[in-house]
Amino acid sequence: MARGMATAEAIATNYNRNPSSLSAFPAEIFSNRRDHKASVDSAPSKNHSALKRPVGTMPPGYNATVGQLKTFVLPGTVTGESRDIELGKAIVRAFQTDGILQITMTPEQWKIYSEAEMASKRFFNKSHIQKAACVDSQSYAGYIASGEEITDGIADYSEIFTVTKDLALDDVRVLDKWPCHGPTPWPDVEFRNPIKEYMTYLGKSGEKLLDLLELGLNVPKGSLSNLTEDGWHHLRVLRFPATDKTNGKGEEGRGIGSHTDYGLLVIAAQDEVGGLFIRPPYRDESYANWKDSAAGKFEHDDKWVYVPPQEGVFTVFPGDMMQYMTNSALPSTPHKVGLNTGERFAFAYFHEPSFQSTIKPLPGYDAGQEPVEGVHYGTHFTNMFLRNYPDRITSERMAEENRYDLLKTRALREPVAIV
Ligand SMILES: O=C(O)CCC(=O)C(=O)O
């Protein structure tokens, strides 16, 4: 049965209005209007007199609007029927108004997410020596200690395990010294297996979202999803220390500085602690992270929206390449993370074009945006990692072996035959 636009919107609104679907968190959080400012230390307003504690779980010292995100249920398959078109349009509208949306986890995804989260906690519980051994000199995959990553010149407090395409040492791309190409230095299979499974599942959701976006943006089938054959999908498994338990290398209360991410879509998940802030699109603001760094932009102004943790959902927002392809019809969403009173675990999965692809504007969205010759995704990714990890062994080896220059060669700009 075909369902109309109202129904696609209704799916979204029902989730916002039905507190029973928000089991883990106080329903009152979600009765906030978007224009209501609230923070941990603000006095509860009349509306919140029934609250036992002030609104939400916002990190101390932050003052932001509490977001009411639209929540969507992805179909089993995207066939292109009218209800998919309406859903695609509703997703486009949500990105344009809010900059972020939620998708529900299927019961299977919930199980896979929970197992990945347990694996993450096991990993971060290991000794520093065990974690620090998980480094690779050719890929940027592996462990990043708290204070090692740099955003806008300041150390981030996040502790991270990054997963990139896990390539064997005898893979031809590794033998040919392609930048960023190499193995993922897993600590053990107890970590590797659940994390790989988590990525595989999110990959399927990422593909469905791209299919729906093609419908919602009214562009030919395949214009987004063809880019992700051999996509450079990657994942950051994250732990944030409590605000009073840092090593002093960064800025007080700051987890990760304001930034945009690089590819098509970010699919994130967080535990119940809370710390993510995003910036919805504002008409008078423009930025283009592939031209000039968007890191640190707007960091300290008051136009941020706090993303309250909600059990059983992923949050989704567009990345830089989506912004370029749509001429900013879907801007890459700036976001940042604050430290909270307790440690926080999160995942950020990046659904990306293939490393070799040159991204071009979508039909109907080509307004001569710069650079007119397109953006080489692998170069953008490499630039971002060089900027974030200037002192990592991978950056040093890339410089010593002149790997960066390979990005200009034909081999790195043509599809790879996957065997
Ligand atoms: O911690 C989060 O929720 C988001 C992390 C993030 O922005 C990133 O890893 O790029």
Ligand SMILES: [Fe+2]
């Ligand atoms: Fe991010």
